[in-house]
Amino acid sequence: MKVEAIPAVQGNYLLHNYEETAANFDWSDIEKEFSWFETGKLNMAYEAIDRHADSDRKNKVALYYKDQNRSESYTFYEMKRMTNRAANLLKAHSNLEKGDRIFIFMPRSPELYFLMFGALKMGLIVGPLFEAFMEGAIYDRLDDSDAKAIITTPDLLPRVPHDRLPHLKTVFLVGDNIEEDNKIIDVHKYLHSSSDQFDIEWLDKEDGLVLHYTSGSTGKPKGVLHAQYAMVQQYQTAKWVLDLNEQDIYWCTADPGWVTGTAYGVFAPWLTGTTTVILGGRFSPEGWYKAIEDFGVTVWYSAPTAFRMLMGAGDALVKEFNLSTLRHVLSVGEPLNPEVVRWGMQVFKKRIHDTWWMTETGAHMICNYPSMTIKPGSMGKPVPGITAAIVDDQGKELPPNQMGNLAIKKGWPSMMRQIWNNPSKYESYFMNDEWYVSGDSAYMDEEGYFWFQGRVDDVIMTSGERVGPFEVESTLLEHPAVAEAGVIGKPDPVRGEVIKAFVALNEGYEPSEELIQDIQQFVKKGLAAHAAPREIEFKDKLPKTRSGKIMRRVLKAWELDLPTGDLSTMED
Ligand code: PRX
Numbered sequence: 001m002k003v004e005a006i007p008a009v010q011g012n013y014l015l016h017n018y019e020e021t022a023a024n025f026d027w028s029d030i031e032k033e034f035s036w037f038e039t040g041k042l043n044m045a046y047e048a049i050d051r052h053a054d055s056d057r058k059n060k061v062a063l064y065y066k067d068q069n070r071s072e073s074y075t076f077y078e079m080k081r082m083t084n085r086a087a088n089l090l091k092a093h094s095n096l097e098k099g100d101r102i103f104i105f106m107p108r109s110p111e112l113y114f115l116m117f118g119a120l121k122m123g124l125i126v127g128p129l130f131e132a133f134m135e136g137a138i139y140d141r142l143d144d145s146d147a148k149a150i151i152t153t154p155d156l157l158p159r160v161p162h163d164r165l166p167h168l169k170t171v172f173l174v175g176d177n178i179e180e181d182n183k184i185i186d187v188h189k190y191l192h193s194s195s196d197q198f199d200i201e202w203l204d205k206e207d208g209l210v211l212h213y214t215s216g217s218t219g220k221p222k223g224v225l226h227a228q229y230a231m232v233q234q235y236q237t238a239k240w241v242l243d244l245n246e247q248d249i250y251w252c253t254a255d256p257g258w259v260t261g262t263a264y265g266v267f268a269p270w271l272t273g274t275t276t277v278i279l280g281g282r283f284s285p286e287g288w289y290k291a292i293e294d295f296g297v298t299v300w301y302s303a304p305t306a307f308r309m310l311m312g313a314g315d316a317l318v319k320e321f322n323l324s325t326l327r328h329v330l331s332v333g334e335p336l337n338p339e340v341v342r343w344g345m346q347v348f349k350k351r352i353h354d355t356w357w358m359t360e361t362g363a364h365m366i367c368n369y370p371s372m373t374i375k376p377g378s379m380g381k382p383v384p385g386i387t388a389a390i391v392d393d394q395g396k397e398l399p400p401n402q403m404g405n406l407a408i409k410k411g412w413p414s415m416m417r418q419i420w421n422n423p424s425k426y427e428s429y430f431m432n433d434e435w436y437v438s439g440d441s442a443y444m445d446e447e448g449y450f451w452f453q454g455r456v457d458d459v460i461m462t463s464g465e466r467v468g469p470f471e472v473e474s475t476l477l478e479h480p481a482v483a484e485a486g487v488i489g490k491p492d493p494v495r496g497e498v499i500k501a502f503v504a505l506n507e508g509y510e511p512s513e514e515l516i517q518d519i520q521q522f523v524k525k526g527l528a529a530h531a532a533p534r535e536i537e538f539k540d541k542l543p544k545t546r547s548g549k550i551m552r553r554v555l556k557a558w559e560l561d562l563p564t565g566d567l568s569t570m571e572d
Contacts, residue, residue: 015384034231045083085118087121101146105151111174115174121198126210128257134528138160173186211224214359218470224259243328283309289323298325307340330352337377363413400444404441404442472533
């Protein structure tokens with residue numbers, strides 16, 4: 001459905017003239033805004049927390065935290081003290097040193113953020129893990145990065161295979177009645193008694209910050225390493241895209257296990273000294289609207305699946321809450337349907353601003369800005385300082401309205417710096433040493449707006465989460481009944497895509513509803529609930545190339561009743 005363009009909003013926005021700014025902007029101008037401009041020695045935790053604690057923002061609330069059991073708030077000064085305590089605790093009870101990898105695998109809570117920023121103060125590289133991950137997913141990530149420590153809870157501990165991870169020397173446990181041993185450290189026992197003074201480890205711009213594992217269409221998940229310098233772009237996009245200013249109460253709904261939850265959950269808002277809301281627990285439409293009302297949220301960053309679920313909960317519900325504080329609403333992670341944008345205008349009387357970026361890009365790339373007309377269905381225009389283009393498979397730029405590879409000119413501040421342990425994978429992202437190729441296909445219209453078309457590869461986006469078919473297929477193959485498995489994303493009106501598996505069974509197994517459930521449980525337990533196929537279809541045999549690769553393209557064509565295309569490489 002075509003939805004009319006929505007004109008720019010009148011107001012005092014931080015990016016008030018997109019065209020003029022885009023024409024004149026240079027990232028190095030932003031370095032002046034940081035405390036390290038002269039020395040070049042920096043630390044994300046200092047810029048995000050201590051700098052404000054040492055200023056007249058000292059008693060400003062940095063964090064509002066709420067879940068079923070807790071409702072707490074911490075000022076920047078309190079955050080400084082708690083993160084210092086956390087840093088002292090981590091240092092005293094481990095042999096961790098600058099550059100070592102520490103993972104965080106726990107539900108959202110204030111302690112998660114104390115420990116995350118405490119680890120950053122020590123100069124560690126933090127690897128956030130989504131709390132739904134199961135043993136297989138945890139093992140792959142800790143093993144690949146030779147992680148020395150993990151922070152987790154007693155509930156999640158059984159999923160951490162520490163006996164199989166020789167580098168993992170310390171497990172920090174956040175919970176009650178913890179029995180310590182030579183590996184396990186009770187966080188609560190030391191957190192409040194540790195000193196609230198800590199000497200921050202000063203780092204270079206290119207030193208590591210976070211390591212986010214993400215999925216591609218082949219191979220195991222890959223570790224995307226970001227550098228401290230990413231803060232330059234996270235800070236500036238907090239202003240231009242999130243439009244954060246001193247009075248805002250900001251809420252980003254993403255989990256810290258994903259890049260949105262770090263870059264825009266805490267880094268970007270705190271770099272700009274903005275009050276941030278973190279809501280623990282599960283999604284519920286009532287709970288979410290109530291959070292906006294209770295905290296007086298002004299800037300709200302969420303995702304299409306969540307908006308579609310809210311839409312499904314009905315407009316009457318919206319009227320039961322006072323959402324009048326909302327000023328600016330944004331979305332990320334999957335295509336934002338024009339219908340959702342129109343619904344946003346109806347119920348919130350607000351434009352929903354789509355933003356496009358990826359784990360690998362570290363910060364916003366293509367966005368809609370308050371001072372710009374929104375064309376519903378378009379991701380918007382490149383952030384000033386970013387050059388985006390549509391290129392063909394040789395890296396040649398294509399004219400407007402032609403579909404091709406969405407590419408970004410190499411060298412923006414928050415660009416990933418490494419794929420951990422895998423330099424050739426890293427290189428494979430770049431074309432002609434000029435373009436970073438995203439793996440998305442898109443086109444640009446005559447006015448410079450970008451329009452998302454789909455993934456070029458087989459990566460699945462389900463409820464805004466990126467799932468690699470290879471990881472799911474590998475887990476399926478570990479099930480005794482499964483001989484062959486091919487996994488695709490199947491379009492779904494709420495979740496964007498759902499995971500569908502085609503499975504050929506081993507001798508002696510018969511298709512049944514019970515077997516479907518058993519296989520689903522198997523993937524849930526081995527990998528993660530969100531990676532388990534919602535649908536399983538049994539086939540005698542799967543389409544394969546002569547070299548034995550499952551042809552997902554053919555599976556997808558079967559599923560969607562489309563022509564199967566060139567089958568010349570398929571085995572007989
Ligand atoms: O396919 C694009 C989709 O999400 C992919 C990146 O996933 P991930 O690294 O998990 O990061 C998600 C949040 C930063 C992209 O390659 N994607 C992201 N934003 C959009 C999108 N697809 C359409 N529209 C968007 N705004």
